[in-house]
Amino acid sequence: MLRAVGAGSLEELVHVPDAVAVRAPISVPPALAESQLLDRMTALAGRNSAQEYTSFLGAGAYRHYVPPVIAALSMRGEFLTSYTPYQAEVSQGYLQAIYEWQTYVALLTGLDVANASVYDGATALAEGAIMAVNATGRRKMLVSRAVHPNYRAVLQTYADGMELRIDELAYSSDGRTDFSGLAEAVGGKGYAAVVVQSPNFFGTIDPLPRDLAATLRASGTLLISVTAEALALAALATPASWGADIAVGEGQSFGVAVAYGGPHVGFIATTNEHLRRIPGRLVGKTLDKEGRDAYVLTLQAREQHIRREKATSNICTNQAHCALTATIYLAALGRTGLNACASLNLRRAHELVKRVGALQGFERRFGAHFFNEVVVRVPGRAADVLTYLEGCKILGGVDLGRWYPELRDCVLMAATELTTQAQIARLVAALSEFTTRPGARVAVRD
């Protein structure tokens, strides 16, 4: 082959001018035979110990039951090793699966259309905000403080670059967004959108009150809904029903591994009115030249490879395989399975809060209705309680003081269909030990 290409050596083919030759020795791991590879990776994985703990962690990433059939199908080589379906004639299968995903997202959110996916929940929010800015020509966003703090931080990163202003709506004493000043705030017609999450970061069901949807519309302000726990969409009134123009969120709960935070799958749905502002890939149904039903990437004039600097977004690679996984999950569970799963999540979270709330010194921090997560006020600092629980091999939840200084005594706890009575009993026993341990009163007085 070297002769065919007229080269003397492999090195000659990759030669670069001396001025830019490799300047320092390169240090990467030495090669391992495949028979040793998994030993090395298993040894590294073995330095994790979280897998030995009972977990009540949620906060935007949820442990759910994933039927084995999901991976058996999603990991089929044709799906796994294909790329963006530019050649539609040999990609009809994947294109149809994405069309089905778009349909599932539209049906779950109640909106007209959805895209083929974006990176994750936080970037979905950022892209949704860009849609709202482009739709309204306004450069301010009004965001509930009960939106996931990580999502708000990412929105801020994007906003810094785009020179957008982010204002905040406070949360009220029952754990819902305080909408009392909303009408006045949007009355000045300066906001592109109001951003509300439901269930919000505290687990509280927090839709925009219905009378305010008309207020937003009258002021030309869009409503962006955020969903970090997609399973809730199967149970709760749809974002469209409470007025969302753009529904964004995270689909990890639909069969995608938690995997230390990624890859997960962001979704964006909207009304027909804003269809052409949606970022990224869209699959449409059309006909082939013989009149057969067929699927194809469409409305590409929005996209970076056609429009370059005038595109609606720079997104190219998305999260197609995670969206496929979610589609298979939704197909396997169906209405009945999703309904059962959602109701078990509700029940387990209610059991959790009932048992924990019955302990001396522990109580629900917020009174409003919740889905599968709840904020528990603990005696003393949340960090101390969580450290104590770690000693009992329990990950008790997330310390809200990390983002909300006023909630330093609060833990966000999640329960899913995988949370058992026995796990809740262990948590309750450990919390009860915490309050009666030697020196406990000192900690409480802090």
Add this chain to the structure above:
Amino acid sequence: MPSGTEREPIPLIFETGQDGRANRYFEDGPEIAELLPRKLVRDELPLPDNSELDVVRHFTRLSQRTFGIDSAFYPLGSCTMKYNPRVNEAAAALPPLRDLHPFAPDALSQGALAIMWELERALSSLFGMAAFSLNPAAGAHAELAALLISKAYFAARGESARNAVIVPDTAHGTNPASAAMVGYKVISLKSDARGRVDPIVLREAVGANTAVCMMTNPNTLGLFEDHIAEIARVVHDAGGLMYYDGANANALMGNARPGDMGFDLMHLNLHKTFSIPHGGGGAGAGPLGVAAHLVDFLPTPVVTASGGSGNGWRASDDEVFRLEFERPLSIGPMRSFWSNFAHVVRALTYVYANGLEGLSRVSQLAVLNANYVRAGLRDVLDIPYDEPCRHEFVASAQTLKRETGVRALDLAKALLDRGYHAPTIYFPLLVPECLMVEPTETESKETLDGFIEALKEIVATAQANPAAILSAPRLTPVGRLDEARAARQPDLRWRPPEPPSGSAPSWSRLI
């Protein structure tokens, strides 16, 4: 490869569901309305119930109508469709990694943090950068992060007036799109007759407003930008930063380093160079590398190590890792959680499988294969820049089109009928009727010979009987698509049929 005989449409999953076909994955729960007030609960959940067997058959059939690398040769230029080793999947599926929660305490996540740290160190050394962030989710996402870094960097230096990004006309569309997202003005640079950036032309484009020059090297014509040292000097002299678009990093891994070429920022596409499956369009991963003067601006969090006796790439057993969020100069986080971690695992597995020698050899063989196909097609198609290429090259059907009316698009469709995926077509924009071919290192000589022969036969057929090529593809599940109709009358989702007598379909009834 989809069978040519199977051309019946596959019903949508929404059209096949029936009541009573639900799978029993969960015990019975209470009615949702028993736990929540009615007004908070949705009225209906209009999703079908399908038996697991029907779901298996549905998605198996869909997979059979999907072309992957596993199906056959997939020479999609600039996408690096190399074999995806399955050992990577086994590593990513290890339960302590797959099931690790992002909010698990650092002390209980040392393995995951060690994996992230080792990959960062290996990439930094391999590409000559001071540090990498694994935060961005894809190449375009890393471009955006890099431009945010440039904004923060210039703001910190009191040079916020810098508002222009220079991109060659061979650049990927993501480059100008990313620049526009942060409000930068885009200056497009015309390539010279050799398909490269001319430092003299560049010198006229740079100035006091230059923020960043974004380059792909080798560029999308598969040509090494041999003036790169001077280009970097011109941009740096003007006070700008150099950004390396790593889409084509498979051409130089272990053999040359963007850091040594003068680049200040760069991204990699782990789903290209590091053998991670493309998954039908994602997920990818876009690690972002920076030179020393930009490390403080990287997205949060970053993985830090302390107390260890290790050096270089290896995480020693006594090293303690943590996620650091408090970084005052950081642009902030780019995504919900820390990285596309499962891809980090796959990429590190690939690094371990190859070592430095193997990774260097990967690039050498990728370049050899591209040149072999180029040499084989020299008498078949126009090769506008006919000189030794790197990992990919661009051919053109301009002469063929003039002589026969057969275009690049038609060649692409004819290849589908012959069991090959098409190359990238009509990109880069400056070559008319172009086909951008990237064979990758994982293909055998026999496969490359088969592809060359197929294109020879297609071109010969086109010259004898153009209609035979213009009507391709004929053996695929569907023929050419009416794309204008798709855009004019967007049909982006299935809708439930209108109930005939005002009654909802049984499976969409109230919960």
